Structures are given as structure tokens and as C-alpha cells.
Amino acid sequence: MLRIRRELVDEIVAHARRDHPDEACGVIAGPEGSDSPERFIPMLNAARSPTFYEFDSGDLLKLYREMDANGEVPVVIYHSHTATEAYPSRTDANIAAEPGAHYVLVSTRDPEVHEFRSYRIVDAEITEEPVEIID
Numbered sequence: 001m002l003r004i005r006r007e008l009v010d011e012i013v014a015h016a017r018r019d020h021p022d023e024a025c026g027v028i029a030g031p032e033g034s035d036s037p038e039r040f041i042p043m044l045n046a047a048r049s050p051t052f053y054e055f056d057s058g059d060l061l062k063l064y065r066e067m068d069a070n071g072e073v074p075v076v077i078y079h080s081h082t083a084t085e086a087y088p089s090r091t092d093a094n095i096a097a098e099p100g101a102h103y104v105l106v107s108t109r110d111p112e113v114h115e116f117r118s119y120r121i122v123d124a125e126i127t128e129e130p131v132e133i134i135d
Contacts, residue, residue, distance in 0.1 A: 002102045002118040003132045004028075004037050004076070011040045013114050016080035016106045019045065023080050024106075025053040029067050030075035037075040037102075045079075052091065053079045076118075078104035086115035088126050096121035102129070 008028055016024045025045050028037035041063060046056040067073060077098060081087075086105035088096070096103055099122045107115040120127045 001130045001132060002037075002076070002104070003134060005134050008037055008040055008076075009116060009133055011042075012078050012104065013106055013116065015042045016108045016114070019080065020108045021050045021082050022048050023050060023053040023082060025055060025077075025079040027063065027074045028076035028078070029070070029072040032071050032073045035075060035100075039072065050082045074098055074101050076102045076104050078106065080106045080108050082107075083109050085109075086117040088119055088121060093121050093124040093126050096124070099123075 012026070015026060018024070023045055024042070026040070026042040029039040029041060030036045031038065043055055043059055043063070045053045047054040077096075079092070084107065086107040088103060088105060092103070103119045103121050105115075105117050105119070116131065118129050118131045120129055
């Protein structure tokens with residue numbers, strides 16, 4: 001189960017809306033071993049695509065060095081889908097490289113309503129998990 005503060009959900013949704021019609025992506029880091037998302041880190045979608053996201057390799061290296069120095073891990077890895085439901089594509093599942101992370105998807109296909117869902121993805125196997133939003 002993903003337990004996440006409402007302000008972090010709002011940040012993810014705002015980032016997804018801001019980058020629409022391209023997919024948005026980012027990370028929420030947390031203390032190693034805690035499974036607690038704490039620090040919101042919006043990233044640039046290097047693909048600049050409405051159907052695919054890709055972290056810039058230089059930005060990602062910098063982020064991992066920063067997290068390592070802070071004793072953090074990527075607790076949440078998020079991205080948006082702009083025209084489809086918030087469910088990982090085959091490509092999303094194949095590039096998921098953090099078996100301990102929660103993979104959050106937000107759908108911005110409806111300008112009035114968003115879908116917010118979380119998954120565990122291990123060896124391209126997708127398992128949806130409940131989300132508890134904490135006020």
C-alpha cells in the first residue's frame with residue numbers, strides 16, 4: 001500500500017497538468033528503508049512526448065548521487081498518461097528498474113478529473129496497490 005500526503009498528490013497532479021499534452025515524470029524520495037515519500041522532485045521528460053516518458057540521463061545521475069548523499073531512495077516514481085487510463089503500458093513495465101518503488105500514474109485525459117493509481121512493478125509484472133492519501 002502507498003501511503004502519501006495529499007500535498008504530494010497535489011504536486012504530482014499539478015505537474016502532470018502543467019506538462020500536458022506531454023507526459024510528466026518525476027520522483028518522490030524518502031529516507032532509505034522507510035517506504036515514506038517525503039521530497040518531491042519533478043523531472044524533465046527528455047522525450048517531450050505525449051505517449052512516452054524518459055528521464056534525462058544526466059539529471060537522473062545527479063538525482064541518484066544527491067539521494068545517495070542524503071540517505072534517500074526513490075520511494076515513488078511517477079508519470080502521467082495524457083490520453084489513456086492510469087495503467088502502466090508494456091513499455092512502462094519494461095523500463096521499471098526500481099523493484100522497491102511505488103510506480104504512480106496519473107491520467108490527465110479528462111481536463112476536469114484525474115485518475116491517480118499506484119503499482120508495484122517487478123520483472124515487468126504489474127500489481128496494482130491501494131493508495132491511502134493522508135491529510
